[in-house]
Amino acid sequence: MNTDMTRSDVRPTAPGFDTTIDGGPDQTLALERVVDAIVDDCCFAVGQGVGLRATLDFDAITYLCEHFRPKFLMAMRHFGNRWLEDRQTVTAVAMMLGERAVRYANGAATIGLDDVRRAAADVERYCQLHSARRTRGRGDANTEGATARIAGYWCTWDPKP
């Protein structure tokens, strides 16, 4: 893990900022930085969803970051940086993940790794169902790429690695 990056140079500055990443070391590094910032944003939103009802174990937070970061990276590689367009939707899903984790903790003071795993599975399932429904609605049935695009950051699978 790179420990000396700063994030100030990766902040998107224009609404609707949308860049297709075409590879190369510079672009890859830039993409990694953008994804780090997105993971931060999503962790923040998970916390909003949990509120002051419970604390989270550190390994649960580590799991969240390690689990979703590759998915975000994959989504960025396929569809470009659509974060400012998608942010509201994705952070809302992150809040939902927090809410689900609280529910799985079932009144405990601390949310553990298993609770977060189950919550993550819920939101991914939700995103897949939602994206499949929207894909059908658009007449793109059986188009895996179209479904992945709509599913976006949370449950992107890679049609063509």
Next chain:
Amino acid sequence: MSVDQIDFIVNDCLLAAGQGIGTEKSVDFAAIAWWRDRYRRFFLHAITVLGNSYEADRARVTAVGRYLGQRALFHAASSPSIDLRAAELASHDVETGCRMNAVREGLSPGMPAATA
């Protein structure tokens, strides 16, 4: 906890700040990016230079993170979202409190991240 986990530590603290805000207001991306830049530097300094242990300090640090979120909520007042200005004011509040705490505990001032 080693330096290579610094990003997880920052994520942990940002999540705690989000807890302090709750779902009442949204937060501008610029505010989160600013917090991340600022506290990543502080935490890195605390761990590498001052020798702090995040495992030992985690409960206290995340409690301060939640307080940071609550202060940002306060400074946002009636605004629909928490912007960079509210984030900066909240950080000022928290860091002032941390410096006072450091002095009270007999530590040298000017090391907010190390003691919070």
